[in-house]
Amino acid sequence: MKNEVKTHEDIKAIRKLMEESTRFLSLSGLSGVIAGVAALAGALLAWLFIDAPWSLAGVAALVLVVSVSFAYFLSLKKARRDKRDFWTAVSRKMLLNLSIPLATGGVLAIIFLIKGNLELVVPVFLIFYGLALINASKFTLGEIFYLGLLEIVTGLLVAVFPGLWLAGWTLGFGVLHIVYGLVMYGKYGK
Template identity: 40%
Template sequence: MKPANADPLAQLTEIRAIMERSSRFLSLSGLSGVGAGVVALAGAAVGHFYLQSHYSGGFPELIQGPIEGRRAALPFLLLLTGVMIGVALLVAFFFTQRRTKHDGQQLWGGPARRLALALAVPLVTGGLFCLGLYLGRDAGMVMPGLLVFYGLALLNASKFTLDEIRWLGYTQIGLGLVNMLIPGLGLVFFALGFGLGHIGYGLVMYNRYERPGAAGAASKSVVAR
């Protein structure tokens, strides 16, 4: 039982922290970001070598060439994308489940469901939009579109998880806008955003919240805002 003269400000801070933990999913693992980044880099490398072996000019020739060439490459690109998403989700599930057990949170509770929905709507919309670009006359905008829509998804989801994810969203949007000016470097910007961006973000989050001695930092960060 708390003493009658307990600090009211400390009590309010504790109540706020409890409310934040019940409304936000704070157990995102930084190692999930690192794993997703490694998967993205591997996928970009596979895509690069595939396109180099089928198109003398590689990625730039694909996006600038006739639509028949893009349609021929579409099954492989969709398969590669599906594999990358599947592996990245498995990695995220493994590390995030481990952290939720450590933090005493539910992996698929209310905050996690709200986070997933906030991510899913912009991602699915952006994926379908970029598929239309790929099959139309603006294939060079596919990579910028993927980066921008992913950045918007992260900004939308930041309301339901660690606030730092906003900066990864801003990074993706910025890279996408720059990539619009040089669409021939789409694979390079994909590797920068989805690969190195995730790895850098993941390492920062791991050092801030998960490394030994950082326990409780997530709650303190939330209360400080």
């Protein structure tokens, strides 16, 4: 009986070690909530400056900087609290897999903005952000995959109904992030 319990504990320890070596586990749920709140504030600013496309681009850039900064610092804090390394081969793979679709979508959105195809900017942001999350989900917590799917669906809906771009922004970058962050916070802690 003792050997059986010891074997079971050894298997659990091996599984935990393997998961930590293949997945980035330090994502902060609180950073998801902050990103969502920043996006809601950005949506309010976008509504106020609706007639100035370049002001909207500035608002989007500000929301991105605030969200990424909080995600970085809160995830770093969580990694330290959990006594995990933050900058590992897995976190670098996750960041690379996140960055390629995200940068591609950002460049495409800027091209659409320059060309005057404003109705495509928000759907492109949402769709490519969703693709980036799905791509990065292989290296982190599985909930990221589902957030990515919801972002893509939101982006496609905004592409079909371009007049709802602000509602799509609010839902995709605001509400979905707040819900995701609260779920992550409840499930995994800060």
